Amino acid sequence: MWRYLKRVLIGKPLKTLDEGKTHLSKFKALAMLSSDAISSVAYGPEQIVTVLVTLSAMAMWYSIPIAAIVLVLLLAITLSYQQIIHAYPSGGGAYIVATKNWGKNGGLIAGGSLLVDYMLTVAVSTTSGTEAITSAIPALYKYSVPISVIIVLLIMFMNLRGMSESANFLTVPVYFFVIMIFIMVIVGAVNIATGHITYHAPADYGTPVVGMSFVLFVRAFSAGSSSLTGVEAVSNAVPNFNEPKEKNASTTLAIMSAILAFFFIAIIFFGFYLGIVPNAKVTVLSQIGTRIFGGHGLGFYLLQLSTAMILAVAANTGFSAFPILAYNMAKDKFLPHAFMDRGDRLGYSNGIISLAVGAIVLILIFHGQTSMLIPLYAVGVFVPFTLSQSAMIIHWFREREGWWIGKSCINFVGALISLSLVAALFWQHFENVWPYLIIMPCLLWMFHKIHSHYIKVGKQLRVAEKTAVQLHDYDGSTVIVLVGNVTRVTRGAINYARSIGDYVIAMHVSFDENPGKEHKTANEFKAEYPDVRFVDIHSSYRSIATPTLRFVDVIAKRAEARNYSTTVLVPQFIPKHPWQLILHNQTSLRLRTVLNSRQNIVVATYSYHLHE
């Protein structure tokens, strides 16, 4: 039943060798890797305006200089990442770059930030996608949370099925969104030129605004920096590009940044020109769409649909990146090995499922109102940015070849910008960013704890240097058969015990409850198997485990003295249907658990299968 369901949802298992290398053309790569970055224009500009409007609608013209600075940052970060592409063509995730150059702890901070960040990516993108849907169809507003959760689950199943199947499909939403925004910009420009759309800004560019301060400027600017998230995606995926990999990746990154820059400035401009005021229920992008396409027509609905779709694909980026990062960290023994297991379809299922669970928990906690998560999300992005950019400076300095000083400078600018963004976020958005200061130390502690555990285990399990006596020869084996009552199960167990044991003892635990039947089992047993030793243990507390353990310990000690091994044989019967298990006492399970606590005892299970 469960297997069948799994087969339908996940698909049939793939062989390990079936894994082909995915090779991406620039066109496809742009679609697959840029969704996270480009889709952030759906919420980034809104963050800027939302901060400014807390002062007054008059202050909204400041969004234009802020946008200009964001674009400068984008340029710097793009250049820095192009350098990473060339330096780490085998994929330069922040975790790897930081580990290689900053050492273990630098890598762990970057890795930990990103793990949390991918959960935030999924949560923020899905809820923003849901907002695009509910802005178009307000009746769905009250179902925001279930819609977001369903989207996450759908993406999770797609990923459990394996990406190769879904990759082609993913290019559609990205290009759809790009085209829709282009159309919107053109229609908007034409409408402005023809006078169909009139200037509505609450205050002209440059109007002095009472109360405007540098602090507020930084606050708005750092909030808007969330638009820069996702730029790193290309640098992680260099190995997947067509040859020449580095050049193609670098070009793709440039194209992506250009598109992002254009969209960002366009949305900021229209927002200002049309005098759009942020609103909890209708997104800024959706308001711009309404005005440009003239009400709720086809253009508007297509825009909303494309926004929702690209945001869903952006959430998918998290699903590509998280399991690989978790795999790398598990390989370095900082996360449970379970993250290295491959599922039926070759995906790292545990990573995929953990990510989905984390994102759903975030959505449920914040009731789908994740905008307060955006500053935290930005910190989680810019900390690894800072670490990997600064790591590159170390990298260049170590190599000291060619243009290393120039390259270092570019990375230095990138690192500096990222660092100042982190500082700005901590300064101006501390109320949303503080959890980072708690989560990070906990994660680091956990990574180290896990690591030291694996190291210890490895040391204890390692076979010592070739010593003289490799194997120990026992002189024989003692087998204790636990007998509940005398049935066919008992007979099979005794037969088997005699085949492996040199000395077989049957043991039974009796209770006070039925005084008449006290020796019933003993008598039955002795009648059936007169030549097997039978020990009847009396329990006053209706516990089977404790007296069994006590008896077994005594026998094991004696066996050891005689150089015998000790086996405890637990007979059980398996009913025909699994549900019938609840009708039977799970004594054998409990006994096995308890007996496994003994080092010198092997626990064996004899299963008798019922056929009716």
Place this chain on the structure above:
Amino acid sequence: MWRYLKRVLIGKPLKTLDEGKTHLSKFKALAMLSSDAISSVAYGPEQIVTVLVTLSAMAMWYSIPIAAIVLVLLLAITLSYQQIIHAYPSGGGAYIVATKNWGKNGGLIAGGSLLVDYMLTVAVSTTSGTEAITSAIPALYKYSVPISVIIVLLIMFMNLRGMSESANFLTVPVYFFVIMIFIMVIVGAVNIATGHITYHAPADYGTPVVGMSFVLFVRAFSAGSSSLTGVEAVSNAVPNFNEPKEKNASTTLAIMSAILAFFFIAIIFFGFYLGIVPNAKVTVLSQIGTRIFGGHGLGFYLLQLSTAMILAVAANTGFSAFPILAYNMAKDKFLPHAFMDRGDRLGYSNGIISLAVGAIVLILIFHGQTSMLIPLYAVGVFVPFTLSQSAMIIHWFREREGWWIGKSCINFVGALISLSLVAALFWQHFENVWPYLIIMPCLLWMFHKIHSHYIKVGKQLRVAEKTAVQLHDYDGSTVIVLVGNVTRVTRGAINYARSIGDYVIAMHVSFDENPGKEHKTANEFKAEYPDVRFVDIHSSYRSIATPTLRFVDVIAKRAEARNYSTTVLVPQFIPKHPWQLILHNQTSLRLRTVLNSRQNIVVATYSYHLHE
């Protein structure tokens, strides 16, 4: 940790022989057995008035003739049950009486009804108790559901600790309530006599009411019959009385019915005289208390407290009766044997916990507004009443001694009344009673299913008639050791395997993943244990279980041909702390589960314990 918590909540385990027989004096028995019946005056009268007021407040005088009829019923049922006490002095629960006289299915219908009913008892009593609290302290109204759930959990823990400890304590609330109602009646009577309380009935007794019909009368009357629930409790507990058991039990039942009758009519009378109109937030009893004690003074709060307390004790009645009924039905193989297990404190823990879970689910589903459950509850009571009373007629007819005809007549009246109440409830309260028609067939089907399973299992396990060959002699044993990698665990496992096996094979499953390391394990193993046969199985699907099973099946077949037994030894290491288990793949667990599906294979576990 868990053990410590359990010890604190439940207490230290008791020996089976520690169980003393509880012997109840009449005074104590009245307290322990009557809480369910007497406490039903807290909601029974209210049900009558609630139905009448749907027509008009004028109709409320009809509550007096209805109450008179209810009292006649009470008399008849009391007489019938006194006969059951004498006929089944060893405890005449409806399940036993109906099974003995009506046969298996009659007993099962009675038993099934009661199982559900005890859950309803607990749910209805607890929520009514909570209503008494929230009527006194309206600020708590919004916390009704959590309060009810906490009360159920408290009673559950009390019962898991064992009743002997709590029995004395239970007499207090019952006598407290009895005294408070007596005081209320006396104060009320004095106030009426002195003219402090004036006549407020919306219409005099006998005023013709437009629209009053026989149907409505039956509806109100059948709703009020819920006050008769709980009368059977004494007849179930005869063995617990002091000698002469039957006489004492019979007297206790008479006293209980007298108190119930007096309280019932008193509350109906005051309700009518004071013109109390039912209200969702304040119970009728609480309104009467307010009027008689003159507002929210000490008297009023004591009344509410005593009501809440007796209702909690009434819920406890369910906890005494359900586990014993479940035990009896499990002994007859109609319920899982788990209901026969005794906990640390000699209570039937599984029954106690199941009841609490069932009641809590009901409370949560109905959001603590369980008044709609009362008709269902009444059906669940009167069906077993009918069955046990009619069973008594069969009983007398079989015995045909002494006054058997007279006795039959009394039980006949009892049966007839109960049956007509069932009919009335189905006729007038079908909207609340229909689930009975679904639940009952399902329960009966389940009982039969469980029964036939146990019978089949018993047949399959029974050792056949003494046959010639009791034991089978194997010529030797094959042991397959599953090897993941070559560690100390492997060495211990191989040592052990050689002590029990005549032929030892090591088996390893290798994947494609690391082409370089393909033969790593094989080479390491052969270097360490050159004289043990090593088989390397290749898996393309990253599954260990399937290829292992396939290989083991082949070996088992060969072993069988040679008359060898087959053991699969699964080595595992046990980390020092249980939480560390999540850091390791649970392959051994999965393998054992899969291998247990084979009849002819014994699965043994070698545990290597880590100490760091």
